[in-house]
Amino acid sequence: MNLKNKKLTDEQFFSLREEVLSQWPTGKEVDLQEAVDYLKQVPEEKNFAIKLEKAKKEGVTLAQPRAGVALIDEHIELLNYLDKEGGADLLPSTIDSYTRQNRYNECQVGIDESIKAGRSLLNGFPGVNHGVKGCRKVFESVNLPLQARHGTPDSRLLAEIIHASGWTSNEGGGISYNIPYAKAVSVEKTLRDWQYCDRLVGFYEEQGIKINREPFGPLTGTLVPPSTSNVVAIIEALLAAEQGVKSITVGYGQCGNLIQDVAAIRALEEQTEQYLKKYGYNDVVVTTVFHQWMGGFPEDESKAFGVISLGASTAALAGATKVIVKTPHEAIGIPTKEANASGIKATKMAINLLEGQRLAMSKELELEINVIKAETKCMLDKIFEIGGGDLAIGTVKAFEQGVVDIPFGPSKYNLGKMMPARDNNGAVRYLMTGNIPFSKELLDFNRERLEERGKYEGREVDFQMTVDDIFAVGKGKLIGRPEVK
Amino acid sequence: MEKKTIVLGVIGSDCHAVGNKILDYSLSDAGFNVVNIGVLSPQEDFINAAVETNADAILVSSLYGHGEIDCRGMREKCEEAGLKDILLYVGGNIVVGKQEWADVHQRFKEMGFDRVYPPGTSVETSIHDLKEDLYK
Numbered sequence: 001m002n003l004k005n006k007k008l009t010d011e012q013f014f015s016l017r018e019e020v021l022s023q024w025p026t027g028k029e030v031d032l033q034e035a036v037d038y039l040k041q042v043p044e045e046k047n048f049a050i051k052l053e054k055a056k057k058e059g060v061t062l063a064q065p066r067a068g069v070a071l072i073d074e075h076i077e078l079l080n081y082l083d084k085e086g087g088a089d090l091l092p093s094t095i096d097s098y099t100r101q102n103r104y105n106e107c108q109v110g111i112d113e114s115i116k117a118g119r120s121l122l123n124g125f126p127g128v129n130h131g132v133k134g135c136r137k138v139f140e141s142v143n144l145p146l147q148a149r150h151g152t153p154d155s156r157l158l159a160e161i162i163h164a165s166g167w168t169s170n171e172g173g174g175i176s177y178n179i180p181y182a183k184a185v186s187v188e189k190t191l192r193d194w195q196y197c198d199r200l201v202g203f204y205e206e207q208g209i210k211i212n213r214e215p216f217g218p219l220t221g222t223l224v225p226p227s228t229s230n231v232v233a234i235i236e237a238l239l240a241a242e243q244g245v246k247s248i249t250v251g252y253g254q255c256g257n258l259i260q261d262v263a264a265i266r267a268l269e270e271q272t273e274q275y276l277k278k279y280g281y282n283d284v285v286v287t288t289v290f291h292q293w294m295g296g297f298p299e300d301e302s303k304a305f306g307v308i309s310l311g312a313s314t315a316a317l318a319g320a321t322k323v324i325v326k327t328p329h330e331a332i333g334i335p336t337k338e339a340n341a342s343g344i345k346a347t348k349m350a351i352n353l354l355e356g357q358r359l360a361m362s363k364e365l366e367l368e369i370n371v372i373k374a375e376t377k378c379m380l381d382k383i384f385e386i387g388g389g390d391l392a393i394g395t396v397k398a399f400e401q402g403v404v405d406i407p408f409g410p411s412k413y414n415l416g417k418m419m420p421a422r423d424n425n426g427a428v429r430y431l432m433t434g435n436i437p438f439s440k441e442l443l444d445f446n447r448e449r450l451e452e453r454g455k456y457e458g459r460e461v462d463f464q465m466t467v468d469d470i471f472a473v474g475k476g477k478l479i480g481r482p483e484v485k
Numbered sequence: 486m487e488k489k490t491i492v493l494g495v496i497g498s499d500c501h502a503v504g505n506k507i508l509d510y511s512l513s514d515a516g517f518n519v520v521n522i523g524v525l526s527p528q529e530d531f532i533n534a535a536v537e538t539n540a541d542a543i544l545v546s547s548l549y550g551h552g553e554i555d556c557r558g559m560r561e562k563c564e565e566a567g568l569k570d571i572l573l574y575v576g577g578n579i580v581v582g583k584q585e586w587a588d589v590h591q592r593f594k595e596m597g598f599d600r601v602y603p604p605g606t607s608v609e610t611s612i613h614d615l616k617e618d619l620y621k
Contacts, residue, residue: 097549101498101525110554120581123550151500181500183525222503299605332604333578334550410502410524467507474605 003188005242005392008199016196020156024104026131027157032203035164038136039209048145048169049210049247051090052287055321059356061290062322063087063312063347065340066149068094068124070114072134075125076141078337083144086341087348090322091142093135093167095150095158096124100181102154104129123334124150128158135165147171147214151181153190159197163204169212169249170197173236175395176216179409187399187413191392194236195243202244210247213240214289217251220408221294223420223469224253225428226264227375230271231404234380235395237272241281248272249322251289254311256478260427262359263368265290265318271373275380290320292347296474297330301339303476304328305346312350317359323347331474368427375442379404382437402435421465423449424456426478431466457482486516489619490540492531494522497555501548504577508544511608517615528559532566541619542572544611545598552579553592560597572618574611576602 008016021027044050055062065082069075075093082088098106107126114121127135127148139146147169148162155177159170171177174191182190201211215236219229233250240248250272252264269288276284292311297304308326315323327343329335335343359365382403387394398404402415409416417434430436430446438446454461459482468480491512495505502524509521520538522530531543543563547555556575563571575598580589586603593601600614 097498097500097551103498106498106554110551113554121551121554123581180502183500183523220503329583332583333548333580334582336582339583408503408506410500410505463510467510470503470507 003192003392003396005239005390007202007242007244008195013196013199013203020160020196023102023157024128026128026161029132030160030164032164036204036207036209038164039166039168039204042166042168046143046145046166046168047210048090048147049212049285051145052212052247052249052321053285056285056287059319061316061320061351062089063325063344063351064090064092064147064322065325065327065344066092066094067337067340068092068096069120070096070111070122070126071120072130072137074120076138079138079142081337082341082344083142086344088144088344091144091146092149093127093138093146094124095148095152096122096126097151098122099124099126099128099158100150100152102152127162132161132164135162135167139166145169147212151177151216153178153182153185154193156193156196159200163200163211168210169214170201171214171216172197173215173232174239175232175236176219179399179406179411179414180216180220181410183410184412188396191239191395195239198240198243198245201240205244205246212247212249213245214249214251215240217289218253218291218294219406221253222408223255223295223422223428223466224407225375225420225430226252226255226260226267226372227379228404228406228418229253230264230268230372230376231379232406233268234272234275234376235383235391237284237286238275238279238281238391241276241279241284246283247285247287249287249289251291253291253294254314255428256293256473257425257427258314258317258359259364260368261290261314262318263365263372265320267369267372267376271376287321289322289324290315290318291324292326293473296471297326298474298476299331301328304330307473308343308346309350312347313354316351316354317357319358323351371442371445375438378438378442379436403437405434405436419463419466421450421461422453422469422479424453424479431461431463453479486620488516488518489542489615490518490520490538491615492520492522492534492538492540492543493546494526494531494544495524495546495548496526496528496531497547497549497551498525499547499549499551499555500524501546504548505546508546508608512612515612528555528562531559532562532568535563535568535571536566540571542574542615545573545575546577547575547579548577550578550581552577556593556596556598573598574600574602574614576606576611578604
């Protein structure tokens with residue numbers, strides 16, 4: 001493997017670049033020097049990195065929806081509605097699933113059919129097909145910073161197009177946009193492709209342009225224990241920093257137990273900063289993003305607002321820089337713009353009411369923070385060890401060996417031996433640890449917590465608990481207790 | 486009772502794996518022989534798997550909204566492959582956004598699907614229907 005955690009040389013980067021830009025005709029629209037000039041004209045209030053850094057300093061939590069449709073004018077209308085009616089602080093462009101698999105021909109079918117049908121047949125905005133011209137039109141028609149949100153293992157061309165269009169943030173990473181989003185793409189390949197995306201951002205940074213990068217925190221969004229997602233975020237932050245990225249937002253998806261969720265965000269921010277400093281990246285601004293519940297939602301819209309409000313409150317009490325908002329249509333798929341705006345409004349209301357408040361330290365909170373950090377360290381130590389000190393090599397091996405193991409990952413490069421379940425308070429624990437290298441103390445802690453639930457429910461601690469937990473929130477409870485008949 | 490074979494998978498460029506893994510677990514538990522082709526599967530993979538295993542039914546999942554484009558012509562392709570009258574089920578979040586269910590149901594019935602499930606259908610419902618359709 002000639003992959004290494006080392007900044008790409010200009011020679012490597014520019015030779016790759018020729019190939020990347022030829023993947024689809026719109027690649028020709030990207031002119032790096034012209035893009036630098038364009039980005040220098042972007043006002044501060046439309047720059048993602050600057051807005052996040054300011055929010056961190058002020059201690060406020062910003063709200064951002066997810067949204068994207070097939071056609072440019074409809075997409076602009078949607079984004080402006082979420083700004084004006086919903087009160088969004090930051091705007092997204094969720095990219096459709098064909099683009100995520102680099103199937104631009106199928107995107108074109110989706111675009112054509114959407115025009116014919118008068119409704120979007122794509123689940124997002126096909127940024128590559130619309131090219132710099134289309135993406136700039138979107139950017140110039142909105143008043144807030146714009147970010148691409150997707151799930152693309154090979155996002156190199158998309159990254160080129162969106163950044164050249166004034167979009168100053170890109171979500172994703174070599175692990176977080178592979179294991180949850182692909183079946184047969186090797187970790188080595190995606191780490192390499194995301195080094196390119198990060199190097200592109202690093203290049204812009206060197207020209208004095210601030211661009212934010214955001215590893216995707218929630219992964220499969222299904223009972224992912226905090227230390228598992230934190231490990232991935234820290235790895236991707238370190239890999240991005242090596243390529244010259246200076247603004248990184250590490251993320252975490254709500255698990256549902258308030259104390260554990262707050263602990264996860266605090267541990268994530270502190271450990272990311274520690275590791276960046278330890279490896280010599282001293283000028284990176286680290287912010288955090290909290291994702292409202294990513295698992296199955298209740299169909300009833302009022303109940304969905306309950307889930308949304310809990311997520312908003314937790315994000316505020318944790319002190320996250322940003323919260324990603326869900327909508328009351330979550331259970332049935334892609335929301336209307338009205339439903340999307342109502343999710344933002346509910347979120348902002350809860351955040352406003354909690355202004356300035358943080359969950360105070362307690363014995364329980366301290367314990368959770370310490371457990372998450374200790375679990376995270378066990379994995380990271382092992383990754384550096386098997387990589388002979390190189391994080392990229394260690395990461396590839398870690399997935400082969402199951403040192404990091406993401407529950408319900410569709411990728412065949414994920415071992416899939418780890419299984420999570422909730423404890424008696426709803427915190428997510430490791431039910432089967434597979435090959436994750438935890439200390440005996442941590443293994444015992446996880447086991448004890450689950451046994452406590454098993455005893456309370458009068459049943460064995462096994463995979464049925466996991467299945468019950470997956471459906472529980474959709475049915476109105478956090479913990480999947482056996483039904484009383 | 487003879488063990489029936491079911492091909493299971495998530496169609497198109499869709500990578501939602503959680504429901505797929507649970508369906509696999511629950512259908513196997515209910516006594517079916519499950520051939521799970523997993524996520525990100527084109528129509529051809531479903532059909533090839535069904536031909537190879539002499540399957541009795543194909544269960545198509547789609548969670549991401551592109552189901553309408555991805556499922557088109559599937560019945561015709563099944564027939565071309567010699568899978569005459571094979572049971573075709575589809576479920577999940579099969580269209581973009583909140584649409585009138587009756588219309589969506591009709592659209593997929595016209596495409597040749599025997600059963601079309603709305604979002605939030607329980608695994609037990611599909612198992613019940615499979616038993617009814619396969620052992621009648």
